[in-house]
Amino acid sequence: MSKLISKVACIGGGVIGGGWIARFLLNGIDVAVHDPSPDARRIVDEVLENARRAYARMLMAPLGPEGQLTFHDTLAAAVAGADYIQESVPERLDLKHTVIAAIEAAAPRDALIGSSTSGFRPSQLQEGMAHPERLFVAHPFNPVYLVPLVEIVGSPANTEAALDRAAEIQRETGLKPVRIRKEIDAHIGDRLLEAVWREALWLVHDDVATTEEIDDVIRFGFGLRWAQMGLFETYRIAGGEAGMKHFIEQFGPALKWPWTKLMDVPEMTDALAGKIGDQSDAQSGQHSIRELERIRDENLIGILQALRANDWGAGETLREMEDRFFERAKAVARATETDYRASMVLHETRVPGEWLDYNGHMTEFRYLQVFGDATDAFLGHIGMDDAYRSAGRSVYTVETHIRHLAETKVNTRLSVKSIVLGHDAKRIRLHHEMVDEAGQVQATAEHMLMHVDTEAGRASPMAASLTERLAALSPGQSGLEVPEHAGRPIRDIGWPEPEVS
Numbered sequence: 040m041s042k043l044i045s046k047v048a049c050i051g052g053g054v055i056g057g058g059w060i061a062r063f064l065l066n067g068i069d070v071a072v073h074d075p076s077p078d079a080r081r082i083v084d085e086v087l088e089n090a091r092r093a094y095a096r097m098l099m100a101p102l103g104p105e106g107q108l109t110f111h112d113t114l115a116a117a118v119a120g121a122d123y124i125q126e127s128v129p130e131r132l133d134l135k136h137t138v139i140a141a142i143e144a145a146a147p148r149d150a151l152i153g154s155s156t157s158g159f160r161p162s163q164l165q166e167g168m169a170h171p172e173r174l175f176v177a178h179p180f181n182p183v184y185l186v187p188l189v190e191i192v193g194s195p196a197n198t199e200a201a202l203d204r205a206a207e208i209q210r211e212t213g214l215k216p217v218r219i220r221k222e223i224d225a226h227i228g229d230r231l232l233e234a235v236w237r238e239a240l241w242l243v244h245d246d247v248a249t250t251e252e253i254d255d256v257i258r259f260g261f262g263l264r265w266a267q268m269g270l271f272e273t274y275r276i277a278g279g280e281a282g283m284k285h286f287i288e289q290f291g292p293a294l295k296w297p298w299t300k301l302m303d304v305p306e307m308t309d310a311l312a313g314k315i316g317d318q319s320d321a322q323s324g325q326h327s328i329r330e331l332e333r334i335r336d337e338n339l340i341g342i343l344q345a346l347r348a349n350d351w352g353a354g355e356t357l358r359e360m361e362d363r364f365f366e367r368a369k370a371v372a373r374a375t376e377t378d379y380r381a382s383m384v385l386h387e388t389r390v391p392g393e394w395l396d397y398n399g400h401m402t403e404f405r406y407l408q409v410f411g412d413a414t415d416a417f418l419g420h421i422g423m424d425d426a427y428r429s430a431g432r433s434v435y436t437v438e439t440h441i442r443h444l445a446e447t448k449v450n451t452r453l454s455v456k457s458i459v460l461g462h463d464a465k466r467i468r469l470h471h472e473m474v475d476e477a478g479q480v481q482a483t484a485e486h487m488l489m490h491v492d493t494e495a496g497r498a499s500p501m502a503a504s505l506t507e508r509l510a511a512l513s514p515g516q517s518g519l520e521v522p523e524h525a526g527r528p529i530r531d532i533g534w535p536e537p538e539v540s
C-alpha cells in the first residue's frame with residue numbers, strides 16, 4: 040500500500056533486483072517481475088525469505104499485508120499498468136539501452152523509470168529515448184531491503200518535479216533518497232568505494248596486508264565511525280575543540296604526501312586475482328554466501344536498531360519506515376472496521392525458518408513475540424500511539440497465559456484475532472487467538488495489561504479516549520463471544536501417590 044504507487048515493475052531479479060522486489064513487496068506494493076533467467080524465481084524467493092526474516096526481527100511494527108508478486112515471461116507484460124519501473128539488468132550499456140527502449144515502448148506514458156546502474160550517467164542511459172525526462176538513476180546499496188540509501192541522479196533532461204516524485208516514491212518504501220546535484224560517472228557512493236577498493240587492491244598486491252587484515256582495519260576501526268557519522272562530521276570531531284578548521288590545518292598537508300596510489304589501478308593479472316581469491320577463501324571460505332548474507336543482515340539490523348534508539352542517521356530513516364508500518368496497520372484496521380469488531384484481526388505474520396526449534400516447530404518464545412506484536416497492533420488501534428507514549432504514558436504486560444494447541448510449521452501464515460475480555464480504569468484484559476490459513480487455531484493467549492505513568496513508574500488511569508474505545512469493543516457491544524477457556528488457570532495435576540513398598 041503506497042499513496043504514490045500501486046504497482047511496480049522490476050526488470051531484472053538478480054542480487055539487486057531481488058532486493059528491490061523484497062523492499063517493495065514488504066512495504067505492501069504489488070510487484071511484477073521480468074527476468075529471463077531460469078533461476079530468477081528461486082533467487083527472488085531466497086532474497087524474499089531473508090528480507091522477511093530481517094523485517095520481522097528489525098521492526099517493532101506489525102509487518103502488515105505484503106504486496107502481490109507476479110512473474111512475467113515478457114517485459115511488456117510486466118510493465119503493463121505499472122506506475123514505477125526499476126531496471127536492474129547487468130551493467131552493460133548496450134543491454135541497458137535495449138531494455139530501456141523496450142520499457143519505454145510498453146510502459147504507461149506517465150510511469151517513471153529508475154535505473155539501478157552503479158556507474159552510468161543518466162544522460163548515457165537516456166540516449167535514444169523518446170521521453171528521456173522519465174528516466175533517472177536510482178542507485179541502491181546491497182542488500183536493498185536493509186540499507187536505506189538510494190542515490191537519485193538526474194540529467195539536464197529531467198524535470199525537478201519528476202526527480203522530486205522519484206525521491207518521494209523511494210521515501211515511501213523506507214529509503215533515504217539523496218539527490219545528486221550533478222551527474223557524474225559512478226555517482227557519489229561508488230566514487231568513494233572505488234577509491235578505497237583501489238587502495239586495498241594495492242595493499243594486497245604489494246603484500247602490505249591480506250584481505251582479512253584490511254577488513255579488520257575497516258570493521259574494527261573507521262567502519263564503525265562511518266556507519267553513524269560519515270566522513271566530515273567524524274573529522275570535525277577529530278579536529279578537537281577548534282573543529283574542522285584545525286583538522287584541515289593539521290592533516291591537510293599530508294594529502295600531498297605520496298600516501299595513496301590514487302588513480303593508479305593494479306593490473307588485475309591472474310596472479311593478483313588468484314592471490315585475492317585465495318586470501319578471501321582463507322578468510323571467509325568456511326561460510327556459504329547465504330550464511331554470510333545472514334550474518335551481514337543480523338549485524339546490519341543490530342546497527343540500525345542501535346541507531347534507531349538514538350534517532351540518528353540511518354536509524355531515523357528506520358524509525359520513519361516503522362511509523363509508516365504502524366500507520367499501515369491502522370489503515371488496514373480502519374478499512375475493515377465493521378467486521379473487525381467481529382473478528383479484530385490486527386496482526387499477521389509468516390513463520391520464518393529460524394523460528395523453528397529442534398522439534399521442527401515454532402519455538403516457544405516466538406509465540407510470545409507474535410502475541411506481543413498483536414498486542415502492539417491492538418494498542419495502536421485503540422489510539423495508543425507514539426504521541427500518546429511520548430506524553431509519558433504506556434502499558435506494561437503484567438500477566439500472560441499461552442496455550443499451545445498445534446505444531447506450528449515453517450512458512451505458516453499466521454493471523455491473530457483479538458478480543459477485549461474486560462477493562463477498568465487502569466487495566467485491560469486481552470485475549471488473542473492465533474490461527475493458520477486454514478483457520479486452525481495454533482495457540483491462544485490471555486494477557487493482563489497495566490496502564491502506567493512511565494515517568495513515575497506506577498499504575499495510572501488511562502485517557503478517556505482509550506476507555507471509550509475499549510467500551511465499544513466489549514463483548515456486549517461487539518457481539519464477540521468470550522472463549523470458554525478465558526480465565527482458566529493451568530490445571531492442577533497434583534502429585535503421584537507415593538509408592539507403598
Ligand SMILES: NC(=O)C1=CN([C@@H]2O[C@H](COP(=O)(O)OP(=O)(O)OC[C@H]3O[C@@H](n4cnc5c(N)ncnc54)[C@H](O)[C@@H]3O)[C@@H](O)[C@H]2O)C=CC1
Pocket residue numbers: 050051052053054055056073074075076079126127128129130138155156157158178179180181
Ligand atoms: N551487485 C551490487 O552490489 C550492486 C549492483 N548494482 C547495479 O544493479 C544492476 C544489476 O546488478 P546485479 O543485480 O548485481 O546483477 P545480477 O547479475 O545479479 O542480476 C542481473 C539480472 O538481470 C537479469 N537479466 C539479464 N538480461 C535481462 C533482460 N533483458 N531483461 C530482464 N532481466 C535481465 C539476469 O538474468 C539477472 O538475474 C547493475 O546495473 C549494477 O551496476 C547497484 C548497486 C549494487
Ligand SMILES: C[N+](C)(C)CC(=O)CC(=O)[O-]
Pocket residue numbers: 157179180181228229232
Ligand atoms: C560493486 N558495486 C559498484 C556494484 C557496488 C555498488 O554499486 C553499491 C554497493 O552496494 O556497494
